[in-house]
Amino acid sequence: MNAGILGTGHFVPERILTNKDLEKMVDTSDEWIRTRTGIEERRIAPDEINTSDMAYEAAKNAMEEAKVNADEIDLILVATVTGDMGFPSVATQIQERLGAFKSAAMDLSAACAGFMYGMVTAKQFIESETYKNILIVGVEKLSKITNWEDRNTCVLFGDGAGAVVMGPVSDNRGVLSFELGADGRGIPHLYQTEEDLLYMNGREVFKFAVRQMGESALNVVEKIGLTKNDVDYLIPHQANIRIMEAAREKLEIPKEKMSKKIHKYGNTSAASIPIALSEDVKSGTIKDGNLVVLVGFGGGLTWGAVAFRWGK
Numbered sequence: 001m002n003a004g005i006l007g008t009g010h011f012v013p014e015r016i017l018t019n020k021d022l023e024k025m026v027d028t029s030d031e032w033i034r035t036r037t038g039i040e041e042r043r044i045a046p047d048e049i050n051t052s053d054m055a056y057e058a059a060k061n062a063m064e065e066a067k068v069n070a071d072e073i074d075l076i077l078v079a080t081v082t083g084d085m086g087f088p089s090v091a092t093q094i095q096e097r098l099g100a101f102k103s104a105a106m107d108l109s110a111a112c113a114g115f116m117y118g119m120v121t122a123k124q125f126i127e128s129e130t131y132k133n134i135l136i137v138g139v140e141k142l143s144k145i146t147n148w149e150d151r152n153t154c155v156l157f158g159d160g161a162g163a164v165v166m167g168p169v170s171d172n173r174g175v176l177s178f179e180l181g182a183d184g185r186g187i188p189h190l191y192q193t194e195e196d197l198l199y200m201n202g203r204e205v206f207k208f209a210v211r212q213m214g215e216s217a218l219n220v221v222e223k224i225g226l227t228k229n230d231v232d233y234l235i236p237h238q239a240n241i242r243i244m245e246a247a248r249e250k251l252e253i254p255k256e257k258m259s260k261k262i263h264k265y266g267n268t269s270a271a272s273i274p275i276a277l278s279e280d281v282k283s284g285t286i287k288d289g290n291l292v293v294l295v296g297f298g299g300g301l302t303w304g305a306v307a308f309r310w311g312k
């Protein structure tokens, strides 16, 4: 029994915050942000759109694409560090709105690597034939924990949601290998303060990410006995174009084989990979039989990568 992706979905709020807008808020420049991060603009959710609202929209979109009804969902996993509240979970909130009352539901906290952790968890339940259809959402409203006076971090983040429905697929399709990891010694580099604001030591996280993204991406390919040349498409966590480029260079693949959405959405944490995946599926960039590698890292520190062959 192979576990694969049956459908993808995403949602981003309408409001655009440009680098020029940020120039009016903190001591920064469009030029600095573009050259150091690759970000040109990001989406910011208004007060009335909360994390669960974005998660719901992305989930609905993925279920439509997968042609899976609410009563066919067995488990809902939501990767987020910015839920509407401490509890109940975003997963139970969207379960109620979707009417997916036959499903179990829980949130999962692994920061920007959360979606990878969600996919790997889903794979175990599907391959053991415990559950059939699993909805996985990566969603963040980072704007609510962003310190809008800290130029080191406020230029980086954005809001949004991405989702997939995973289920059984044919023998030569679906998730082929994965790697998950964590190193709690990295906690001081990236965490939420007592004032509920995001703190980050950018330089330390950068060094870690450049090394880890490349290594993990390569590991999942080698685990299935394939080589860099076999990779058709790479979707790295959209954190910083320079970090993404490091992963791409490690795999030695051309620029057009790497998903790049960072310029328009910034870093949306757990949502960045599933948003990119959904856009790339909808645009036809990812084709049946393609070997796709997803790789992410985040606060914890945490990381994860998944290699899958696209198609049912």
Ligand code: ACO
Residues within 6 Å of the ligand: 027, 028, 029, 032, 033, 036, 037, 111, 112, 151, 152, 153, 155, 190, 200, 201, 202, 203, 205, 206, 209, 239, 240, 243, 267, 269, 297, 298, 299
């Ligand atoms: N505008 C202008 N100048 C700035 C800005 C800004 N927005 N931000 C920082 N600077 C300054 C710094 O103050 C520093 O000045 P100094 O030398 O006088 O002290 C200078 O620019 C250079 O700073 P560096 O830290 O060396 O810049 P760097 O090239 O490393 O880029 C960045 C900083 C973009 C934050 C980078 O380190 C990075 O991307 N780190 C990883 C961040 C990340 O991806 N985190 C993901 C996890 S997020 C999560 O899990 C929710």
